[in-house]
Amino acid sequence: LAKTTQPISMDSYEGQEVNITCSHNNIATNDYITWYQQFPSQGPRFIIQGYKTKVTNEVASLFIPADRKSSTLSLPRVSLSDTAVYYCLVGPVAAGNKLTFGGGTRVLVKP
């Protein structure tokens, strides 16, 4: 499985855009990039998944450059409720993906 590297923590303010970059230099051809969000005392929740270029949903956008060695999760206009830990996972969506989590990025949104 591809190893991922993310910043340990980030601070932001309400209304700002938050961008979290994940490095995955040894990503494989059949690997997808998936982001999960975890609030305190809760299990992680799926945010977004992508393979290349850009993916957008109602919660976030995921930007993946052509070489796929990194990806950026973008959270537009964050609010206090976006304070959470965000995990970047890289692996195949097919059978055998063990969903291995790294340390995640702790995002603190301040008023």
Added chain:
Amino acid sequence: DAGITQSPRYKITETGRQVTLMCHQTWSHSYMFWYRQDLGHGLRLIYYSAAADITDKGEVPDGYVVSRSKTENFPLTLESATRSQTSVYFCASRVDRGVVGTEAFFGQGTRLTVV
């Protein structure tokens, strides 16, 4: 209710006792997982299961036993609890293999304290 549920939510047990954490999902997802999350850290995979009667070890399987006789249930047993197993345990399930856009769904967690 549809979803994935864990029980109990909180458990205190003594060192050396056997304890079983329950996980039940109503979607008939093939894949199920058990993770532990120590205070201030990320999730570590203990065991996972690809289908009923198929289980495999994750990163930290020592001291744990799993079974999966039915698709919807995936209990985790600590054979002889130790203080180092004090943690929050999360169960997750995931849709079948090969589905693009697949995602895992997590339970609310079981906070286990071993004294």
